[in-house]
Amino acid sequence: MIQFKNVTKSYRLGQHRKVVLDRASFEIPTGRSMAVIGRNGAGKSSLLRLIAGSSLPDSGRIRRNGLRVSWPLGFAGSFHGALSGRENVRFACRIYGESIKAVSEYVEAFAELGEHFDMPVSTYSSGMKARLAFGLSMAMEFDVYLVDEITSVGDKIFRERCEEAFAHRRRIADVIMVSHSVSTIKKFCDFGCVLENGGIEFYDSVGDAVVAYEGKL
């Protein structure tokens, strides 16, 4: 389980400060997958970054209790534009201590980038980047996958392949997912939370969370 203790997080938005969490304490259980729902700018992506550890809270503590948590898979991407897809994969393998050969082969087959795999990532379309990111994270074994909108990109065939790979992974791992697509989160997640005005509320089913969220609109 991932524990948030008295966590405050805000970010700058022009002249204002936007509060994502205001002294929030909660636990995210393992064994179930969670959907994060909230308005644009409510801080859904920031929450994922906090869970991943790529961003630090202003105050408070976050404990991951030894869980292997992925980086947030999102549009912004974790790839260096000047390096090729293959080199980016190699870099990720080195920092996560994975086998370069096994992961590269998996990603090459999964992402179907063809010759683009050896071209700089800056030449990729956002769909190609998403395929690379998704393939890379699926090749590595995490306990918790953090997914930021990424499943809704790509063509139908690719989406189906993602779902298949995901379904396989989900038997042993959890997903924490941000998505505006209700059908996507209903498919992947068991429960949900709504992020609003610095507070977070949990709901036992994704349906309840969606209803609660829509009621607030």
Add this chain to the structure above:
Amino acid sequence: MALVLREMRTRFGQSQIGYAWAMSEPMVHILALTLIATALQRRPAIGDSTEVFMFCGILPFLLVRNISTKTAVAVSSNGPLLTYPLVKPVDTFLARILLETLTMMVSAVLTGLIFLAIGIDVWPDDSLNYLIAFAVSVLLGAGIGVASAVVISVFSAWRTVLGWLFRVLYFTSGVFVVIDDLPPGARDILALNPLAHCVVWFHTAQFEEYNSLILDKSYVILWGAGLLTFGFTAERALRRWTQDK
């Protein structure tokens, strides 16, 4: 370590020319400065080879400049890689310091070997002292680089200032004049510049007969260590505010 390898892929551009330039940079500077000095019919200020004198000056200058300017922009040029929670800004600093140090070491050795091959004796009189001067220059470069990286995260204009600063320092660090030979007024002002001490330190290690009045070893070490401490401390303090830009 992964970052060092990843940096190597982009440090030199996508082509062989990048490596060639990184390796020959000291040589190009030395040749240009030697040509100018010869055209002006200047005798080397110390020793009897203009090339060796220039080598001693250009080596610490390029070392400090390259480490500083590359480390200062380490975070922005690694941008998206910081999405991986395992990659911290400090790691990108260390990777760049290490890579620039290694690059300059290799290119300095190559330059030295070329000089030896064509019969110019570049072997320093006091080689241990020479290595210490090298290490202290790395310290100073790392200090300026890390401190600048933090300043840039708050005032991005510092990046441009730093570039100009090194253009000025090229002329004021005693790379091609001996600061000891200047009038006392000018000498004392130029001696405030820690990089000048690195250059003089190299000169004293290279030429046994040269004793500098201005060289203050603890002064330059203090600058390097002080800036490095400031940089790392400020990075820690500002981490929460700067990372989410």
